[in-house]
């Protein structure tokens with residue numbers, strides 16, 4: 001039996017969302033731990049005045065790739081960018097590139113998505129659902145495809161308390177919804193969005209659930225794996241501890257608390273904070289790619305990639321660790337001395353918002369005005385309140401995820417020493 005690293009040798013891998021947080025870590029891990037991988041084809045769009053090639057060149061200079069660069073200074077030769085805008089018909093991939101991809105790709109990792117909670121439904125649907133559908137159609141044409149791995153979220157079914165590793169049906173058929181939203185006016189879509197998302201908190205979790213149904217429906221003869229990570233945080237060990245490049249989810253909250261700006265947030269002390277380091281998620285994703293290709297499960301296997309069942313950690317403990325860390329290692333240019341407390345009480349939360357957020361912001365803005373500068377603190381707090389308002393659904397309750405498939409994968413991996421080496425930090 002070959003190791004996972006050996007299995008990836010000579011393979012051509014297609015990655016969507018490679019410029020994102022998880023996509024970058026996936027590329028780095030493949031290049032470092034599977035050095036004989038043949039090529040990484042990445043779908044990239046031009047953005048913010050930068051061409052596709054400029055973006056990829058910039059990305060490869062990132063500190064994340066330092067260890068890969070040390071091992072192989074020419075690692076960039078293995079990265080082949082393909083111009084693509086996922087919201088366009090045919091993913092806006094040129095016919096020549098389609099030809100290349102269909103003739104050589106062995107494994108697809110679909111990471112791209114909009115992860116904004118407040119994304120208008122039509123756009124979230126376009127990217128998270130329709131683009132997934134189109135990528136699956138492209139995958140069906142790939143002559144040497146061995147596995148298709150779709151990255152979902154553990155919160156796709158957050159309207160349930162207990163979540164099994166199955167794809168749950170939705171009241172509305174994804175295809176019917178796509179057809180209807182195509183001709184509807186934006187204002188009508190805005191009005192019906194709350195009815196469509198039902199007991200889910202936002203368009204993100206709803207469209208990720210729809211995407212899972214689409215993956216199941218369009219899978220045809222493909223070997224499919226679905227990874228459902230919970231709240232993905234900074235790396236635990238690889239390529240070095242603490243790597244992160246965004247303020248999504250709790251990371252933004254931690255920084256705001258460390259800067260002394262955030263003093264209160266609604267969260268339950270006793271609720272499980274299901275955080276998972278990005279390197280653990282990526283290691284599991286690569287192992288699932290290998291397993292899906294080699295064992296070809298009859299139906300799509302779903303992996304709930306969560307930590308709460310194995311090693312539960314609570315928001316109350318997080319508050320304690322975050323605050324003591326910032327007291328020991330203060331951030332530069334803090335607004336105030338850090339002191340944030342979580343509360344589950346709406347009234348206490350509103351009181352502290354007024355006393356510790358709005359009142360100091362008003363005073364500070366008054367000072368800025370008097371000294372001839374532009375007031376900015378109230379604006380910052382309004383944005384912060386919007387962000388924490390969207391996050392509180394996830395910090396005020398907990399879920400129970402079944403992880404049988406993840407455990408099964410771990411037991412398979414433990415049989416092979418080489419695989420253990422590849423995955424030692426995750427499992």
Ligand SMILES: CCCCCCCCCCCCCCCC(=O)SCCNC(=O)CCNC(=O)[C@H](O)C(C)(C)COP(=O)(O)OP(=O)(O)OC[C@H]1O[C@@H](n2cnc3c(N)ncnc32)[C@H](O)[C@@H]1OP(=O)(O)O
Nearest residue numbers: 115116117118153247248249250252253257387391394395
């Ligand atoms: C000590 C106590 C601990 C307790 C701690 C409890 C934490 C409890 C977390 C649960 C977390 C569940 C997570 C589900 C797990 C998925 O399934 S993963 C998907 C996770 N997705 C996200 O986290 C996306 C959430 N973010 C959004 O939807 C949008 O960014 C927002 C919040 C609606 C803001 O949108 P916007 O107003 O258009 O602004 P945007 O341009 O995105 O950002 C504006 C500014 O806010 C910052 N920002 C963005 N997000 C945040 C944030 N979360 N916080 C602070 N600042 C932020 C940005 O960096 C940006 O800063 P500047 O660049 O202007 O300096």
Ligand SMILES: NC(=O)C1=CN([C@@H]2O[C@H](COP(=O)(O)OP(=O)(O)OC[C@H]3O[C@@H](n4cnc5c(N)ncnc54)[C@H](OP(=O)(O)O)[C@@H]3O)[C@@H](O)[C@H]2O)C=CC1
Nearest residue numbers: 017018019020021022085086087111112113152153229232
């Ligand atoms: N982060 C988290 O906590 C969690 C994430 N997930 C899932 O993991 C996956 C990756 O998330 P993460 O890396 O954090 O997200 P990021 O927002 O960091 O990355 C999103 C990626 O998708 C690409 N993308 C977005 N829109 C388009 C488009 N129109 N055309 C082409 N590419 C596009 C982005 O490209 P560009 O750089 O051009 O914008 C970027 O590469 C997602 O599927 C998400 O749902 C699941 C659970 C938790």
